Amino acid sequence: MALTHDVRAGGVAEHEFGAARGVDDFLFLPIGTGIAGTVFAGGRPYRGADGMAGEIGHAPVPIGEELCACGQRGCLETYASAAALVRRYGDPGLSAADVVARAADDPRAAQVFGDAVRALGFALTTYTMLLDPALIVLGGGVGRSGRDAAGAGARRVVRARDLAGAAARGARAAGVLGGTVGCGDLRVGAGVVILTITLNAALDVTYRVDGLRPGATHRVQDVRVRPGGKGVNVAAVLEQLGEPVTATGFAGPELGARLPGFVPIAAESRRTVTVVSGGEATLFNEPGPLISPGEWDALLGEFDRLAAGARVVVLSGSLPPGLPDDAYARLIERSPAPVVLDTDGEPLRHGIAAGPALVKPNVDELARLLGRKPDLPADCLTLGVPVAATLGAHGAVLVTPDGVWRARPPGALAGNPTGAGDAFTAAVARGLAQGRDWAVVLADAVALSAAAVLSPVAGGYDAAAYRDFAGVVTVEEG
Structure with a gap:
């Protein structure tokens, strides 16, 4: 196996020892100063006709028309690489990690980082639909710096597009993992994995008491109410x-307000009550609502x-x-x-x-x-x-x-x-x-x-x- 650059070597390392161990079809994508990738197909790196397979950094994304060093406009690398984050923020004294860290309360940093996440989401969706990989492994310094914010943002972008395409043609999306062999730890999701x-969702009520005794009155120490099932x-x-x-699943009017993605039904959903005492749990489960044929x-x-x-x-x-x-x-x-x-x-x-x-x-x-x-x-x-x-x-x-x-x-x-x-x-x-x-x-x-x-x-x-x-x-x- 000939490894013509470090990114391809990194993909092999992830396949043999890291996040893609045991997975034969995946995309390894380090995000650092630039963005390059390695496509694994059938357990081996796929080079393509001219060795350019995996060059996702120059995939066009619908974010803007900024000029890339390759001569094209709107490339992924123009928005999502470490160099792009620093350049677009406008302070060369900062690192990409600094820009990501400021995104929580600096509107300009939030805009720059948000564009990077959206660009990455669109590019990963395209690769997922074309290649149907089992995984996409992300690495690099930008991945390490932005795992929480990028995870939420990329997940929003990719889900929206992937669901539309998948519903139309039955495509199945890829999981996305953070690299584990020295390449970062970003963990986000592409599409509905x-x-x-x-079918019998519930409003779960959990009581914590000192001791559960039949026929006695109990003082509840803690109450938790949340959607369950x-x-x-x-x-x-x-x-x-x-x-x-x-x-x-199914959700009645009250539970449906907490589970907006569920199929609405006319009857109220059931409640379940759990009483936790001394490391043991006692459950009371209602049977559930009557579901109509419609x-x-x-x-x-x-x-x-x-x-x-x-x-x-x-x-x-x-x-x-x-x-x-x-x-x-x-x-x-x-x-x-x-x-x-x-x-x-x-x-x-x-x-x-x-x-x-x-x-x-x-x-x-x-x-x-x-x-x-x-x-x-x-x-x-x-x-x-x-x-x-x-x-x-x-x-x-x-x-x-x-x-x-x-x-x-x-x-x-x-x-x-x-x-x-x-x-x-x-x-x-x-x-x-x-x-x-x-x-x-x-x-x-x-x-x-x-x-x-x-x-x-x-x-x-x-x-x-x-x-x-x-x-x-x-x-x-x-």
């Missing part, structure tokens, strides 16, 4: 991770529109009254993307028959499906689809045609375990979207679910604990 569906929680975790995600049809239309741009779809939670037991199975059959299914009872049974990419029951749900205590991993193999069975404090077992893997959390944890399974599902969906090895997916899922126990509410996780746990969770094969 993960779509979560919550398993798919909503999965999306919230992915958003906190910096992953591009879109969530939809509302179900509207959901199917919205699903078709959004799933066209998804790399992974997550179907999660119970079914509300009015929907058939095979509702998830119907969505699996309609989905152009792999589906992760996390549900219980007959919806799980029907869903398995439809062939999802993976099911994620906990050990109790698996027992209800089988009608007895499960024999792991043997019973998982009989289901005919990959299974990630969560075992509470004992971790999880992942069973696929390629093998069996087990992982345990780092130790006993006290907190609110209600969102641990949803965090696990979020990690699995992210791993599938990024094309990670199964063992890596399982280790990450167990670490993230353990960190979610330390969050006061479902749909979050303790970021510091996640970083710590990620380095100590071990996976055993076989």
